[in-house]
Amino acid sequence: MMSTTGERKLWSPITPTRVIFPQGALFHIARTMFASTFNLNNNILLKEGSFFQSIFSWWPFGRKINQQQEEQKKNTGSNISFTAAGYCIGKNVKAVPPINTVQEVTNKSYDCGEDAFFVDNKSGSFGVADGVGSWSKRGVDPGEIARKLMSNSQEAISAGQRDPYAALDQAYKTIVQNKQVRAGSSTACLLTIKNDKLLTANVGDSGFIVLRPPTKSGQEYEVIYKSPEQQLHFNCPKQLSIIPPELAEKRNFIQTNPSEADKGQFSVLDGDIVVAGTDGLFDNLYQHEIADEVTKASNELKANNPQYEVEVAKRLVLRAKRVTRDKSVTRTPFADSASKNGMYHMGGKVDDITCVVARISNKQ
Numbered sequence: 001m002m003s004t005t006g007e008r009k010l011w012s013p014i015t016p017t018r019v020i021f022p023q024g025a026l027f028h029i030a031r032t033m034f035a036s037t038f039n040l041n042n043n044i045l046l047k048e049g050s051f052f053q054s055i056f057s058w059w060p061f062g063r064k065i066n067q068q069q070e071e072q073k074k075n076t077g078s079n080i081s082f083t084a085a086g087y088c089i090g091k092n093v094k095a096v097p098p099i100n101t102v103q104e105v106t107n108k109s110y111d112c113g114e115d116a117f118f119v120d121n122k123s124g125s126f127g128v129a130d131g132v133g134s135w136s137k138r139g140v141d142p143g144e145i146a147r148k149l150m151s152n153s154q155e156a157i158s159a160g161q162r163d164p165y166a167a168l169d170q171a172y173k174t175i176v177q178n179k180q181v182r183a184g185s186s187t188a189c190l191l192t193i194k195n196d197k198l199l200t201a202n203v204g205d206s207g208f209i210v211l212r213p214p215t216k217s218g219q220e221y222e223v224i225y226k227s228p229e230q231q232l233h234f235n236c237p238k239q240l241s242i243i244p245p246e247l248a249e250k251r252n253f254i255q256t257n258p259s260e261a262d263k264g265q266f267s268v269l270d271g272d273i274v275v276a277g278t279d280g281l282f283d284n285l286y287q288h289e290i291a292d293e294v295t296k297a298s299n300e301l302k303a304n305n306p307q308y309e310v311e312v313a314k315r316l317v318l319r320a321k322r323v324t325r326d327k328s329v330t331r332t333p334f335a336d337s338a339s340k341n342g343m344y345h346m347g348g349k350v351d352d353i354t355c356v357v358a359r360i361s362n363k364q
Contacts, residue, residue: 076124076162076193080268084119084126084358085310087317088112091280091324091352113352114143115278116150124193125157125164126356128206130278132185132239138247145184145242148175153190164190164201169258172240185241188261189227189276191358198274200264203256205229205237208276209287211294212269220295221273223287228262237279270362275316280353283334284320293319313357320355324348 072081090113114131129149131142152171153164161167168190175181187204200208207227214220229237238256273294275281285293297312305311323329329347338345 071122072124072193076195078124078193078196080193080196080270080360080362081124082193082274082358082360083121083309084274084356085313086117086119086126086128086354086356087310087313088115088117088352088354089317089321090115091350112143112354114146115280115352115354116143116146117354117356118150118154119356120154120158123154123158125154125167125191126276126358127153127164127188127190128276128278128354128356129186129188130204130206130280130352130354135184138183140183142184142186145175145181145240146186146188148180149186149188149240152180153188157190157192162192162194162199164192164199165258165261165263167192168201168203168261172258175242181242183242183244183247185239187237187239187278191274191276196267198264198266198268200227200266201258201261202227202264203258203261204239205282206276206278207282208274209290210266210268211273211275211291213271213273213298214295221291221298223291225266226287227264268360270360272360273312274358274360275312275355276358277316277355278352280349280351281316281320281355283337283349283351284323284332284353285316286333289319290316309357309359313355316355316357317353320348320353324350 072078088111090111092113093111114133115129116131117126117128119126127150129146131144131146133142135142149168149171152174153167156167156170157164161170168188187206189202189204189206189208190200191208192199202208207229209223209227210225211221212224214222238260240258241255243255275290275294293315294312297308297315301308301311323332325348327347332348334349335345335347
């Protein structure tokens with residue numbers, strides 16, 4: 001068997017993510033009561049116009065709507081909203097902040113390394129991106145294109161472009177047309193809310209999972225969806241690239257067009273949690289470990305805690321970071337994937353780790 005390292009190659013592509021969210025406590029109680037009669041499966045997302053949506057759409061959940069949610073409702077034309085926050089740690093960051101210290105996160109507050117993210121609760125959107133590290137061998141900052149993709153996407157969405165696929169396409173074209181980046185490659189994942197739907201666009205191996213709250217005390221959050229990875233081959237995701245002409249002539253680089261993004265549209269429920277992240281998160285934590293961390297945080301924090309999202313994001317990032325350093329950990333998603341491809345890798349994958357956590361609420 002061959003050995004492998006965690007570094008992705010120059011021509012390896014990008015990661016996308018999909019997201020989904022649930023509807024309030026009363027809904028879940030009623031859903032449980034009627035599940036046996038109507039053969040509902042908790043693993044199935046509610047579809048638009050479904051029986052339970054029509055019955056419970058009028059129910060007053062009594063959730064306090066803050067000013068930011070009102071702005072989001074106005075901007076998205078939706079009755080659902082989310083509050084989101086992100087957290088990241090670059091792979092070269094030595095000091096891990098204490099897990100019980102919570103502070104407001106902005107894009108400039110933390111060293112994301114070659115990753116990038118944005119959260120815009122007013123417009124109801126967020127995204128993550130992961131620059132391909134091998135560009136550093138050619139004197140290029142791998143994180144530059146990731147940061148530009150995120151900032152350009154946020155600007156496009158804030159200006160009124162509600163379709164994440166179109167926003168990502170516009171962000172990439174702005175980089176090309178304005179020559180904002182000399183060279184580089186990145187994965188990207190965007191999520192927005194529009195007309196009571198969660199819209200997603202993903203390129204590469206970044207991604208997201210959707211977790212639904214338990215219906216009974218003592219149960220854990222359940223992973224009901226995981227976005228598919230866009231991989232060309234092992235450790236080589238699709239990616240949006242800027243290739244200088246002098247390099248393009250010497251080598252046949254693989255380039256992904258935004259039109260190849262994995263696109264999704266979902267009806268979401270009050271209380272659902274969406275966890276989006278770069279491969280540094282999902283390569284080091286199994287889905288059940290993410291669900292475990294979300295459950296613990298939800299049990300320890302009050303539902304209306306304004307720091308809930310950032311605390312969950314921080315806990316997930318720090319847990320993934322610990323996996324990369326713990327030599328007693330032998331099995332990880334990355335190690336499993338390497339083994340399936342005839343390669344040997346033990347334990348965690350050292351990488352930048354970025355996570356955005358969003359919590360859905362129904363504003364009706």
